[in-house]
Amino acid sequence: MVMIRAAATAEEEILARYEERTGASRFRHEEARRYMPAGDTRAATFYSPYPTYMRAGDGAWLSDCDGNRYLDLLNNFTSLVHGHAQPDIVEYAADQLTRGTVFGTAAEPQVALAKLLVERVPSFEMLRFTNSGTEATMMMMRAARAYMGRDIIVKLDGGYHGSHDFVEVSVKADLDASLEPTAHLEGRGVPAAVLNAVMVAPFNDLPAMERLLNRHHERIAGIILEPMPNSGGMVPPAPGYLRGLRDLADTYDVLLLFDEIVTLRLSSGGYQAIADVRPDLTAVAKIIGGGFPVGAFGGRRAIMQLFDPLRDADALFHSGTFNGNNMTMTAGLESMRRLDETAIRRINRLGELLNDGINRIFKTLGIRAQCLGYGSLQQIQWTDEPLATLADARRASERAGKLRDLLHLELLNRGVYTSNRGMFSISTPMTEAEIDYALSALEGALALLKATMREVAPQLLRA
Ligand SMILES: Cc1ncc(COP(=O)(O)O)c(C=O)c1O
Structure with a gap:
């Protein structure tokens, strides 16, 4: 001993x-x-x-x-x-496992989970599945850029949205900034060119966001944020902040993108339902997969229709070998049903x-x-x-x-x-x-x- x-x-x-x-x-x-x-x-x-x-x-x-x-x-x-090995989720997943994990074609469990999420999350009119939250924010940002025909997304100084290049910017908030932090690359290996397409603004500061939009709105596609930033420290939005962002987005004609990958669990419609603020696009992940890898992004029909392959040559490409796989969809559906x-x-x-x-x-x-x-x-x-x-x-x-x-x-x-x-x-x-x-x-x-x-x-x- x-x-x-x-x-x-x-x-x-x-x-x-x-x-x-x-x-x-x-x-x-x-x-x-x-x-x-x-x-x-x-x-x-x-x-x-x-x-x-x-x-x-x-x-x-x-x-x-x-x-x-x-x-x-x-x-x-x-x-x-639901913690670990929730018996009903295990039973549904085990049953699905015996019938095939993924078929490389459309399958019913995808539709059931998509329907549930569209019915619950106010901003979801249509959505698509991914295999992680990182992919969900990446595709959501791409959709915003494509729809608006502009390159820049504004993120919060200190905001985390996964690990793709366009969010590996200012993940650690700028401690030297007084009022207006400047975007910095978070780590080596992320191309400096990313800084041409990302700007940052401080959380809970509508005047700073307005100054930025006022100067650059013609190049800005949208603003992405977690309505209550989790890895930023669960700092709550000040009263009126999210509503103010919605108004600014409308005034300056940019899209509002919520990352509800963590906050979805707080109400059946996520934090957007609590705050009564409807973003144009939303990314979710984590709880919707019932313990399996997952992500999804969605929002206004007009934006999501960009992914429709029937739109001639200008359809947005979005693929992924395990997108909407049967295991994730089946376990996710049961997980979400139980989370009433x-x-x-x-x-x-x-x-x-x-x-x-x-x-x-x-x-x-x-x-x-x-x-x-x-x-x-x-x-x-x-x-x-x-x-x-x-x-x-x-x-x-x-x-x-x-x-x-x-x-x-x-x-x-x-x-x-x-x-x-x-x-x-x-x-x-x-x-x-x-x-x-x-x-x-x-x-x-x-x-x-x-x-x-x-x-x-x-x-x-x-x-
Ligand atoms: C707010 C937020 N966005 C995005 C992600 C990335 O999700 P994933 O780890 O599934 O890629 C996370 C992961 O913790 C997150 O907390």
């Missing part, structure tokens, strides 16, 4: 306990590093010293290959809204309970942080100041230094699985008992980390 060494600091104690509990994960990681860079295949799922290897999921719970159990508050980055108004209300209420509980813990422990979000999507923000732009959220997060990573590891030590960005999503198998479990883990972890806060982020502690 490995002995836990005498721990000098909270950080050492957290790491020592993590390594003590996850020997089998470390072993697998060592092997994985031989075949994949850092032993992983997805930037968002890697963390130091090595990721926990999960072996099985059941409802709201995961177990790792050392036999530890975790409450899953990540749900594959919000996509598993009652289910959504219930998980949103559980999310609000989590939010109240986390904010209460911060208050009790004298920590100047807050939990932000809406319903079943919640996020820790390392400041108690109000946040407006995504640069505000990034600044607070960076000032917290290694706290975020340590909290993540300590939550794993206490049987709660999240991402290291402090985001929580509720799934339908959860009850108040799971929320209490999460809160008690969070309270213990944050109490342990107070000493570290004093060292690395003293601004977080009340005098």
